Amino acid sequence: MSSPRELPLHSLHHGWRVARALFASQYALMLEYRAEILLWALSGLVPFIMLAVWIESPAGNALGMGPTQLARYFLAAFVVRQFTVAWVMTVFEEDALQGRLSPMLLQPLHPFWRYLASHFAEQAIRLPFVAMIASLFFLVLPWAFWVPTPQRALLALAATFLAFLLNFLIQCTMACLCFWSERVNALERLIYIPMLFLSGTAAPLEAFPPALRRIVEWTPFPLLVNFPAQLLSGGEVPIAAGFTALAVWITGLFLLMTLLWRIGVKRYGAMGA
């Protein structure tokens, strides 16, 4: 995430202690906002809306996925989305404009580690809400109930974590543009549409016309939802290719983000501080 001089985690023990302290404080902070997090979790119900649309639509059958598989896919998409949400751009812009970034830059810890800890803390808070909504889902649609095989569950867990990391890095990379434009948050609105429609939130990738699908597969978007959701719901998906693509995108974005950070931080004007 940063050069060693900015992240002097001398030893595993030190790194673990910093991670624990950051997580504990961010978890305590997130608990203060649990009602807000419930609302955020509820605002992620788009996959269920899309499920209702696809199940009722004759086009749903054309996907080659029966109602059961469709229901499982959209529940998995909901779960994956809950644990891959990232909001670095919004907070980074706010921190930069309000002058809160300056104290962070004066500590020997890259500010993005704090954001990472916040995301993990938020995910921990979201967990019971997600479990509750999933249970409710199975109560309403008991025929869709399934238990993934341990192998698929592990792969889905790893893919979800990597998808989160990918989304987090997309956000961090774009947040670095804040050093050039103070209103970088506008870019988030720009990527919201591809995030929604190309990631697999609105429809599984199978629903896309083949030409579009080929193009979309070269973007990171389907890796964010479609790939982990297919793994979790037991769908057919090229596992090795998916994980390779995740690794390539994560590495590439990490390098790009590091470069942008190094150049950008020299332009920082410490406004508002």
Added chain:
Amino acid sequence: MALSSSTSPIIRADGLSKTYRVAAKDPGLGGTLRHFVQRRYKDVAAVRDVSFQIQPGEMVGFLGPNGAGKTTTLKMLTGLIHPSAGQALVAGFSPHRRQANFLRRITLVMGQKQQLLWDLPALDSLRVNAAVYGIDEAESRTRIHALAEMLDLGNELRRPLRKLSLGQRMKAELLAALLHRPEVLFLDEPTLGLDVNAQARVRSFLADYNQRFGATVLLTSHYMADITALCPRVLLIHEGRLFHDGSLEALTQRLAPCREVRLELAEPWPLAALRAYGEVESCEGVVVRLLIRRDGLTAAVSRLLADLPVRDLEVRDPPIEELIGRLFVQGALP
């Protein structure tokens, strides 16, 4: 003040300059449209060719009106922003590289800006700071206890920050900023908005901290009481240029070539006759305030005592706030 035996400066600024590029927009709808279509920029020199050195353990006041370049200079010295020209060296490091070993040796406290988490007790943030700076848990507890005692903080550290008064919050911020025991403290308006008692407490804490740990302090403040109580040496910056580097007394002499003589007479005296001794600043009945040049002060006072029915006489420097304030309002430097 705990001066170290070392003579090499711990802070060194050599020709530091910072120029910001800012968008210039004319007022009105026309200006807005022109600004949208073709953006114009102008360069604003915030700091120009500033040079000074500070020895380890010194407490130095950094004075100047709003926009003079104080905070920009502090930001360059802490590495938050890159200088446009010149060089800075702090504790042997180039600040803008923000190396971890440099960051462990400095701190920047900005009044009204917080690093502590608003919704949590300060202790939660302090635990994070202790981990980040690699201070072990027992040692961090000892330091927190010692600093809390010096700052007169107790249970406040266990209450959410938002529930604390401004003074308590500022003290908690100071504690957080000093937990890693930095050698160089950059303090930007640390007493801003505090009541008189809280200001005095923060001042005495800073003096105490400087004594105990030999820390170097560069302090900006709009409250002259902070500067007069803590800083034997002051830097005065005006329109980005360093105007004065020396003692407060020397600054006073430079800004005020005259001293003020306050007389209480036995009876009112004609104004024309008083003007023979110096510039009459005010004359209200029997109370007269004269401004007399320093070089002729002794002779003038002797003549006053010999010629006039003087009941009481007091010689003083005009208040430094007044001098600096006047200087900044006039905008011209002698």
